[in-house]
Amino acid sequence: MYTLGVETSCDETSVAVLKNYKTLSNITISSLREHKKYGGVVPEIATRAHLKNIDKVTILALKESKIKIEEIDLIAVTHRPGLIGALVVGLNFAKAMSLSLAKPLIGVNHLHAHIFAPFLNCPQKIKFPFIGVIISGGHTEIYRVDDFDKISILGQTRDDACGEVFDKVAVSYGLGYPGGPAIDKLFDSKYKKDFKFRCGKIGLDLSFSGIKTALVYKKKELHKRKSLDAKTKKRILSSFQYTVFETIISAIVEATQKTGIKRVVCGGGVVANTYFRQRILDQNMQNLQCFLSPLEYAGDNAAIVAGLGFYLYNKKGIKSNLSLKVQSS
Numbered sequence: 001m002y003t004l005g006v007e008t009s010c011d012e013t014s015v016a017v018l019k020n021y022k023t024l025s026n027i028t029i030s031s032l033r034e035h036k037k038y039g040g041v042v043p044e045i046a047t048r049a050h051l052k053n054i055d056k057v058t059i060l061a062l063k064e065s066k067i068k069i070e071e072i073d074l075i076a077v078t079h080r081p082g083l084i085g086a087l088v089v090g091l092n093f094a095k096a097m098s099l100s101l102a103k104p105l106i107g108v109n110h111l112h113a114h115i116f117a118p119f120l121n122c123p124q125k126i127k128f129p130f131i132g133v134i135i136s137g138g139h140t141e142i143y144r145v146d147d148f149d150k151i152s153i154l155g156q157t158r159d160d161a162c163g164e165v166f167d168k169v170a171v172s173y174g175l176g177y178p179g180g181p182a183i184d185k186l187f188d189s190k191y192k193k194d195f196k197f198r199c200g201k202i203g204l205d206l207s208f209s210g211i212k213t214a215l216v217y218k219k220k221e222l223h224k225r226k227s228l229d230a231k232t233k234k235r236i237l238s239s240f241q242y243t244v245f246e247t248i249i250s251a252i253v254e255a256t257q258k259t260g261i262k263r264v265v266c267g268g269g270v271v272a273n274t275y276f277r278q279r280i281l282d283q284n285m286q287n288l289q290c291f292l293s294p295l296e297y298a299g300d301n302a303a304i305v306a307g308l309g310f311y312l313y314n315k316k317g318i319k320s321n322l323s324l325k326v327q328s329s
């Protein structure tokens, strides 16, 4: 069965074609560069970029897959969560495809698609239950996943998302947007304990706004004293990254202890982080079976949306109708 996936929740316009769980193509055009000078994603710019690019991306995805449009059996689309205008472009495009091809439509929650990423191209790994962990620019959530249509939330950030804090801290330290990859590159483990920062943790809920403010004040203070040299910046940001990930990892371990579930599946843009990936793989040695989104599927992309859409339709008989709406959360 061939599934066409469409993802436009934020600044990536992405279309993929899958044969069952196998990715035949996954084409993404990002409007990231257009947002850089604003230090974050501007919804109106993202929406216009989706409108401009969606036809082109679809044509490229079909071409690379060597599948004709008439051969598509299912249209899967992100309908939540995300920027409303951005989601509307993808959803309406997918509805038009479904209507004109007379093929079923399925709306997908793109957060759930992030934790489907490790199973793309290897569906034999799908086993329940597991602890699902989403760490992205807009979300930081820990789930109990009994199936992809049976997901309950165990913990989440009470304020800023992890990726958002990386982005804001990076802008404040002059590293530009997006901040995650820049801080990842700068990180040096020999400085990871040089500064004492803290994140909030209440049960399995997390809070990152305090550490963000602490970092911004630290920068202002050092700037005033003219002592924010490159090495100090590296030491501060290494300690910041270490503290954030160690807090998240302690919440993940606690979730496995509370539930007795030993399988952990992590997805979302921040899961591309080198230090986090190494630490999670260390956890594998402590009796946990951990699955990380492959790097190429960590950020927003349509292959994960198509994969989860196919799973829900094929295994669960779930589909949507043309009255499907977008949702910001």
Ligand code: KG4
Binding pocket: 010, 135, 136, 137, 138, 139, 162, 163, 164, 166, 167, 178, 179, 180, 181, 184, 268, 269, 270, 271, 272, 273, 274, 298, 299, 300
């Ligand atoms: O999942 P995603 O592509 O988009 C959302 O749905 O939010 O995640 C984007 C986020 C950004 O905040 C970006 O800074 C962060 O992922 N990110 C990283 C890394 N690569 C991307 N954060 C830390 N380390 C990275 N290597």
Ligand code: ZN
Binding pocket: 110, 114, 136, 137, 268, 269, 299, 300
């Ligand atoms: Zn995402």
